[in-house]
Each structure stands twice: as structure tokens, then as C-alpha cells.
Amino acid sequence: MAVYIVKRFFMMIATILIIATLTFFLMHSIPGSPFDEERTSNPTIQANLEKFYKLDQPVTVQYVHYLKSIATFDFGPSIKKPNESVNSLLARGFPISFELGMITILVAVVSGIILGTFAALRHNGIIDYMAMAFAVVGISVPNFVLATLLIQQVAVTWQWLPPATWSSPLHMILPTLALATGPMAIIARLTRASMLEVLTQDYMKMARAKGLTPFRIVVRHALRNALMPVVTIMGTMLAGILTGTFVIEKIFAIPGMGKYFVESINNRDYPVIMGSTVFYSAFLVFMLFLVDSVYGFLDPRIKLHRKDGDV
Amino acid sequence: MNEHQLDNANELIRNRQEDVLLAERQGESDKKQGKKRKRKVVSTEKVLTVENLHVSFTTFGGEVQALRGVSFELYKGETLAIVGESGCGKSVTANTIMGLIPQPPGKIKNGKVLFKGKNLTKLSKAGLRKIQGVDISMIFQDPMTALNPTLQIGEQLTEGYRTHHKASKADARKKAIEMLELVGIPNPQERLKQYPHQFSGGMRQRIVIAIALICEPELLIADEPTTALDVTIQAQILELFDEIQEKTGVSIILITHDLGVVAKIADRIAVMYAGKVIEIGEKREIFYTPQHPYTKGLLNSVPRLDLKEEELQPIEGTPPDLFSPPEGCPFTARCPFAMDVCDRVYPETTQISADHAVNCWLQDERAKLVFA
Numbered sequence: 001m002a003v004y005i006v007k008r009f010f011m012m013i014a015t016i017l018i019i020a021t022l023t024f025f026l027m028h029s030i031p032g033s034p035f036d037e038e039r040t041s042n043p044t045i046q047a048n049l050e051k052f053y054k055l056d057q058p059v060t061v062q063y064v065h066y067l068k069s070i071a072t073f074d075f076g077p078s079i080k081k082p083n084e085s086v087n088s089l090l091a092r093g094f095p096i097s098f099e100l101g102m103i104t105i106l107v108a109v110v111s112g113i114i115l116g117t118f119a120a121l122r123h124n125g126i127i128d129y130m131a132m133a134f135a136v137v138g139i140s141v142p143n144f145v146l147a148t149l150l151i152q153q154v155a156v157t158w159q160w161l162p163p164a165t166w167s168s169p170l171h172m173i174l175p176t177l178a179l180a181t182g183p184m185a186i187i188a189r190l191t192r193a194s195m196l197e198v199l200t201q202d203y204m205k206m207a208r209a210k211g212l213t214p215f216r217i218v219v220r221h222a223l224r225n226a227l228m229p230v231v232t233i234m235g236t237m238l239a240g241i242l243t244g245t246f247v248i249e250k251i252f253a254i255p256g257m258g259k260y261f262v263e264s265i266n267n268r269d270y271p272v273i274m275g276s277t278v279f280y281s282a283f284l285v286f287m288l289f290l291v292d293s294v295y296g297f298l299d300p301r302i303k304l305h306r307k308d309g310d311v
Numbered sequence: 312m313n314e315h316q317l318d319n320a321n322e323l324i325r326n327r328q329e330d331v332l333l334a335e336r337q338g339e340s341d342k343k344q345g346k347k348r349k350r351k352v353v354s355t356e357k358v359l360t361v362e363n364l365h366v367s368f369t370t371f372g373g374e375v376q377a378l379r380g381v382s383f384e385l386y387k388g389e390t391l392a393i394v395g396e397s398g399c400g401k402s403v404t405a406n407t408i409m410g411l412i413p414q415p416p417g418k419i420k421n422g423k424v425l426f427k428g429k430n431l432t433k434l435s436k437a438g439l440r441k442i443q444g445v446d447i448s449m450i451f452q453d454p455m456t457a458l459n460p461t462l463q464i465g466e467q468l469t470e471g472y473r474t475h476h477k478a479s480k481a482d483a484r485k486k487a488i489e490m491l492e493l494v495g496i497p498n499p500q501e502r503l504k505q506y507p508h509q510f511s512g513g514m515r516q517r518i519v520i521a522i523a524l525i526c527e528p529e530l531l532i533a534d535e536p537t538t539a540l541d542v543t544i545q546a547q548i549l550e551l552f553d554e555i556q557e558k559t560g561v562s563i564i565l566i567t568h569d570l571g572v573v574a575k576i577a578d579r580i581a582v583m584y585a586g587k588v589i590e591i592g593e594k595r596e597i598f599y600t601p602q603h604p605y606t607k608g609l610l611n612s613v614p615r616l617d618l619k620e621e622e623l624q625p626i627e628g629t630p631p632d633l634f635s636p637p638e639g640c641p642f643t644a645r646c647p648f649a650m651d652v653c654d655r656v657y658p659e660t661t662q663i664s665a666d667h668a669v670n671c672w673l674q675d676e677r678a679k680l681v682f683a
Contacts, residue, residue, distance in 0.1 A: 202452075203456065206451055206457050206459075206522075208443070210470065210471035211445060211471060212470060213440070216474070220462070221459050225461055300460075300508070301508050
């Protein structure tokens with residue numbers, strides 16, 4: 001296991017480095033500069049500013065400087081928010097985005113699996129049809145459309161829940177719902193499909209022949225085998241939910257990372273773009289590592305690594 | 312081949328060697344004891360009575376009448392083999408007794424399965440669960456798929472025992488080790504923590520048998536238990552059945568289409584055709600004096616080393632369509648002795664001897680006039 005973790009760690013570093021490099025050169029190849037909008041400033045101030053942020057130097061020099069900042073975890077000051085460093089922005093925004101993302105994943109996975117399992121157990125029954133109809137809707141309606149609909153109906157017309165911000169658990173319900181419905185629908189469909197396959201396996205018949213309780217048969221024997229495809233899709237789904245938070249945060253005025261991230265791209269606020277990209281990719285790569293590790297726990301036939309002797 | 316694959320290959324070879332070793336040990340101990348299989352003294356106490364069982368399945372094409380009046384009795388400590396070609400209703404019979412027919416699409420239309428004074432076809436699901444795995448156990452055809460790949464075999468062994476006997480983990484573990492020893496798996500303590508993929512096919516079937524026997528059932532239903540195994544392992548598993556029956560006195564229903572297996576371990580044989588039992592009786596009587604033309608055909612279609620190839624006689628034709636089975640004897644269309652009456656009326660049961668009965672018009676007095 002230790003060998004596997006070390007190997008994965010170096011692979012993660014390499015991945016992050018590639019992402020960082022690509023982002024850097026892509027951002028610098030887009031025309032425009034952070035100071036485009038500030039027409040009033042005179043050329044001297046402009047030159048001083050560029051010098052301060054090292055924008056006057058060749059791209060290669062900037063790149064090296066940027067790599068150094070990644071290595072030291074200090075992404076420097078923001079260009080557009082003069083009294084803020086990228087680190088402080090991340091420290092303020094990320095916990096909120098993280099909270100939104102994690103609650104969403106939890107809701108999506110738990111309710112998706114439950115829905116899919118019931119649909120499979122009542123195959124071709126009314127529960128199955130309703131669950132799958134719901135899943136189709138969930139997959140086809142984009143989260144920003146759902147978000148606006150929810151705000152309009154639940155918050156404005158019925159006035160049951162607050163329409164925006166992130167200040168109490170009640171405030172969290174609508175954004176989570178908007179963000180979780182799509183992934184939940186996908187998980188429900190996947191769980192149903194693989195569950196239907198697992199239910200016809202010989203070992204399920206054997207479990208029934210043992211006279212076990214239906215609960216044990218489903219949870220212990222069927223679910224564990226049916227969850228493999230769900231775990232597989234969790235990785236990509238995580239990325240989807242993370243980017244989804246940007247949109248949802250904007251709609252619900254949630255002060256998470258998304259807002260700063262989108263602003264920074266519009267403003268060519270290079271340090272913020274670079275800092276948050278690297279931070280987010282590091283986070284995502286780490287989550288993917290966690291997801292991959294789950295395979296080994298779910299299915300003993302999958303070995304994450306070869307035996308220590310033959311690496 | 313990389314080292315990882317080599318590792319797997321080695322494990323397989325090791326398992327294989329264990330199998331061979333077991334077979335040898337078995338043979339030696341047999342020789343030492345001068346053991347020769349004797350005709351068992353079968354008691355007259357009935358364990359199971361199946362009466363006029365009708366089971367149908369609803370499909371898009373209509374109703375398939377899988378069982379059309381199956382009746383037989385099973386005595387304590389005996390092995391009854393149910394033989395017949397594919398689709399004749401052998402497995403449906405087994406699954407109906409076990410309470411594993413999915414309803415719908417399946418439906419028990421008529422008949423009784425009497426076990427310990429209870430009619431199993433009328434029990435609720437919860438009532439059935441009290442019998443499944445405790446009083447009646449089942450062994451499945453393919454040991455490669457019958458074990459859950461993601462659970463340690465220790466758990467798969469003990470879960471039934473713990474559910475039914477409310478036993479503690481330690482007690483169940485002790486029982487599991489005992490069972491693994493009974494079925495001849497070396498180092499049971501260590502093996503409990505392993506997963507099915509770490510065992511060979513023969514070993515897995517031994518584990519499946521151990522699971523079926525852990526609650527000490529009175530009736531064991533083995534649905535083609537050796538079909539998926541290769542021949543050397545088959546012989547071992549059949550030996551194991553014999554041994555277990557001797558030790559525990561369990562009654563066995565053996566579903567198979569392999570007459571070699573039947574010859575080896577059955578006491579009585581029931582021949583099924585198109586959802587009916589057409590001939591039933593003591594093994595020797597069925598093998599040496601078969602009465603039904605289908606039974607004769609079945610026995611003639613077994614390849615034998617001492618016969619020339621031309622002498623192997625297949626039964627021409629195919630079994631009837633069970634969507635609309637014929638009113639009379641279902642074998643009429645393929646029967647070389649078919650008479651006019653065969654097609655119209657199903658023959659009554661004729662008792663050939665105390666332990667041999669057949670349903671065939673040829674047994675009728677008047678048939679002798681036809682073939683005179």
C-alpha cells in the first residue's frame with residue numbers, strides 16, 4: 001500500500017504540473033491585460049504596476065517565477081483586489097465551496113443509490129417507472145435552469161426557503177438540490193442497471209436459498225457488487241460538481257471560490273487564476289485518488305498495486 | 312508473462328495440487344478400510360412428498376407449463392436422482408421445493424410440497440425463510456458464480472448459521488471450521504479469511520457444499536452439482552456426497568442429466584419428460600429393466616466404450632412445446648411404439664414392482680394385442 005501511495009503521489013505532482021503549465025500558457029496567449037479597463041492611469045503608473053507584478057518580463061521568466069510560487073504555496077497578491085493575497089481569497093472562499101460540493105456529493109450518492117436500488121428491486125413496477133422518469137428529467141435539465149426554477153417556485157412564490165446566500169442550513173437546501181439532482185439521476189440509473197444485473201447472479205439465488213433476510217440479501221450481497229460502476233463514474237462526477245459549484249454559487253450569491261474564479265478570468269487577474277486552478281486541480285486529483293482507493297475495498301479481486309516484492 | 316501473472320498461475324497450480332492430493336488421500340483411505348459402496352438401508356420415513364405439482368411461467372409468448380403434475384416421495388437418508396433432458400422441468404422442481412420460484416412470472420398452479428407436515432407452497436416468504444438453508448439447502452451448478460466474489464468465504468459460510476441460530480461470531484466460526492474440515496479443505500482457519508477467487512473450482516464446490524450443510528439440513532437439493540467441474544474433481548465431489556450422507560443421514564435430491572453420476576450415487580431415479588415424472592424407481596430396476604420407451608432411449612444414448620459408434624442411438628425429434636403441451640403422453644411424437652391412444656389420453660401409473668412405477672400405455676393389457 002505504501003508503495004502505491006508514493007507512486008500515486010508522484011503521479012499527482014506530475015498531473016498538477018501539467019495542468020499548471022497548460023493554464024499558464026493558455027491564459028497568457030489570450031489577448032488582454034489586467035489593466036485594460038483602467039484607461040485613466042498614465043503610462044508611468046502602468047509601467048510601474050507591470051513591473052510590480054513582473055508582467056514586463058518575458059513569459060518564460062514569469063513561468064519560472066510562477067512555478068516557484070506553486071512550490072512555496074504562496075501565490076502572491078491579487079491584481080484586482082489590492083489588499084488581498086490569493087491565499088487569503090482561497091482560505092475564505094474554498095471552505096464554502098467545499099461545503100457545498102461535499103453536501104451535494106453526499107446527497108447525490110446516497111439518494112441516487114437508494115433510488116436506483118428500489119427501482120431495480122421493483123423492476124418494471126410503478127416505483128421503477130417513476131424513478132426512471134425522474135432520472136431522465138434530472139439528467140436533461142441543466143442545474144442553472146433548475147436553480148432558477150427552484151428560486152422562483154420555492155423561494156419567491158411559496159416563500160418556504162431563502163432564495164440566496166449561505167448563512168444557515170436552511171439556505172443550503174436549494175443550492176444543494178439544484179446541484180445534486182443531475183448527479184443523483186445519473187447515479188440512480190447506473191445503480192439500477194448494475195443492480196438488475198447483479199440480482200440475476202447465482203450468488204444472489206444462493207443468498208436467498210440460505211434464508212437470509214431481504215435486507216441482508218440486498219445490502220450485503222447485491223449492493224456491494226452493484227456499486228462498482230458508481231465508483232467509476234464518481235471521479236468524473238466530482239469534477240462536474242466542482243465546476244457546477246461555480247455556476248450555482250453565482251446564481252445563489254454564495255461567497256465561495258466560484259465567484260472569485262470567474263471574476264479573475266474576466267479580469268485577467270493572473271495570480272488568482274493560477275492559484276485557484278492549481279489549488280482546485282490538486283484537490284480534484286486527491287479526490288480521484290480517494291475514489292480509486294475505494295475499488296480495492298469494494299472488490300477484493302482488484303489489486304491497487306502489485307505485491308511489494310515485484311514493483 | 313509478468314511476475315504478477317506468474318503469481319496467479321502459481322496459486323492456481325497450488326490449488327490444483329491440493330485437489331489432487333485430496334483425491335489421492337481419499338483413495339488411500341478407501342483402500343485401507345476396504346470400503347466398497349454398499350446398498351444403503353433406506354428408512355421408510357418420508358422426508359418430502361411432492362403431490363401433483365403444477366408450475367407455470369407467464370411470458371410474452373404465453374403461459375409455459377413447466378411442471379404438469381409432478382409427484383414423488385423422498386425417504387430419509389436416500390438419494391433420489393431426477394434425470395431428463397434440458398427443459399423437462401428438473402430445475403423448476405428443485406426451485407419450487409426450495410421456494411425460489413420468482414412469482415411473478417412463475418406461479419404454482421396446483422399441488423403440494425409436503426415437508427415436516429407443512430405445505431411449502433402455501434407458506435409466506437417469512438415462513439419459507441425459516442426453512443430455507445436450515446431444513447432444506449441447495450447446491451448450485453456452477454461454483455464459480457455461486458459464491459459472492461466480494462465477501463470472505465468465512466462470512467458466506469457463517470451468515471446463514473448466524474441468522475438461523477442467533478449464534479455468536481465465535482460459535483459460528485467454530486462451526487464453519489468444522490464444516491470446512493468435513494468437506495476436506497486444508498487449513499480452514501486461514502482459508503476463512505480468503506475470497507472465492509483464491510480457490511480452485513473443486514475447492515469452491517466444496518465450500519458451496521459446506522455452506523449448504525452448515526445448518527444440518529434434512530434435505531439437500533443438488534442442482535447439477537458436478538456439471539461445471541472437470542472429471543477428476545467430479546469424482547471427488549461425488550465421493551464427498553456419499554461420505555456426508557453416511558455421516559449426517561441427509562436426504563439428497565440430485566438433479567442431473569449425467570447418467571454416469573446417477574449410476575454412482577443415486578438410490579432411486581425419477582425420469583422426467585415435458586414437466587411430468589414418467590418413470591420412477593430403484594436405480595438398478597431403472598438401469599436394467601427400464602419400462603418407458605423414453606427411459607430406454609435415454610440409456611441407449613449414453614456413449615459407452617464397449618459399443619461401436621453406430622450403436623449409439625440418439626432419440627430422434629425434440630420435446631413438445633410446453634406452451635401447448637399435448638393432452639396425451641408427451642413422448643408420443645418421438646416414441647417408436649406410439650399407438651393411437653397415446654396421443655389422446657395420458658396413461659395411468661402402473662406399478663411394476665414395489666419400488667418401480669411407470670406411466671406408459673405399453674403396460675396396458677390391450678397393448679400386448681397391438682404388438683403381438
